[in-house]
Amino acid sequence: MGTRQSIPPAPQQAGRRRRPRARRVPNPDLRTSTRVDILHSAARTFRRLGYHGATVEQIANALHMKKGNLYYYFKNKEDILFACHQYSLDRLMELVDQVEQSGLTADQKLRRLIVSFVHTILDELHGTALFLDLEALSPAHLKTVIVRRDRFDRAVRQVLQQGMDAGVFRPGDPKLLAFAILGAVNWIPRWYAPAGPSTSQDIADRFADYLIAGLRQA
Amino acid sequence: MGTRQSIPPAPQQAGRRRRPRARRVPNPDLRTSTRVDILHSAARTFRRLGYHGATVEQIANALHMKKGNLYYYFKNKEDILFACHQYSLDRLMELVDQVEQSGLTADQKLRRLIVSFVHTILDELHGTALFLDLEALSPAHLKTVIVRRDRFDRAVRQVLQQGMDAGVFRPGDPKLLAFAILGAVNWIPRWYAPAGPSTSQDIADRFADYLIAGLRQA
């Protein structure tokens, strides 16, 4: 069984599903949809206050739910954090697959990685920083997250190495350079304001321009 | 009264000072020295576990103290966090002053900023990320920290603008570029391992090379 799409499906309970509140469609997996709602609320709250600073009540209230209700959808708070990470990592793994299977050149691949990464963080995860509060995860969950994160890191390094081999990029330590690139991007949620002067499109393009320019052969 | 060196001196209590434990010199401000010890321990703990994840007891135990004793040196936990930020910002403001008063060219100034910033974070603050857990600060403290952080941000942008005006750097949005540079550097504590293959010297130099190369006029 793959780890892809690890968020919604959840260990399903028996029988049909209902709606949490205020909607009335008899859709078979509204349970899944509610789980995703919770994840989004949790992600926003975790980003603002950190895992330990955020309370289960805050996550619930943002959805007009009571905190006890969240335990119908998730085992506990840590489980919610883990699901947030899996959700984000699903997006990242999709991106890596896409890029690896494309026949693009190294610099095109890198641009695609950076641009899509920025869009994913800002638009889809609306500002949820990846790889946050890892220390709050259980050892087993932590291991899972790190394995997948490492796959992403490795993909970026590989593209850098390819570019260097092809002479498009200046020689250098791919590991260090990958950290620099990912750091610049992962830091965006700290200062990004959706109502600010820069759109996510702007940021994605400018960051890609700058971060790739620093690599090019003189 | 300046805001520089805002950490140790503390609102001094009356009379002479003693030693916290196991030393016996009648030095007048061992109180200050103990305060710095606490800040270092707190910084390490906050970095590992986050402000809310870290307990006062953990901070104390790392110094072979009991938690109640910390309240002899600091008003409360939030006060410790604030002092950590002030300590870090003191270092940063010193750096800004140095660079602004130097007669260096823009690219030299930027290199100096990046290299010293990396060294400060890794060597002096041993991996304490700056601008962390700001949301845990009281409104008044938060304001103070943000004002000083902004001064640093502005200094970096100014150097970028100077470089563009001088034609050393390609035209671009100094704000966005400054965020990219500071993000790459601020992210370092997340992956840096003192026992790892890269020394802080390595990292500082390579990062400066890369981050400045992306700015240069073609």
Added chain:
DNA sequence: AAGTAGTTTGAACGAGCGTTCAATTTCAAG
């Protein structure tokens, strides 16, 4: 209308942690 599984709620419990404080210890000075 009654039955039933899915979902929501409110209240309660219990643990952990920040904070306080009176009592105690340490240590230099007289």
Added chain:
DNA sequence: CTTGAAATTGAACGCTCGTTCAAACTACTT
């Protein structure tokens, strides 16, 4: 040795928050 201020301690308090659960509610099925 005695004194007294500085420093430390251990215990206690109170509050917050994660978690549990029985009861109530909802809406589809028969």
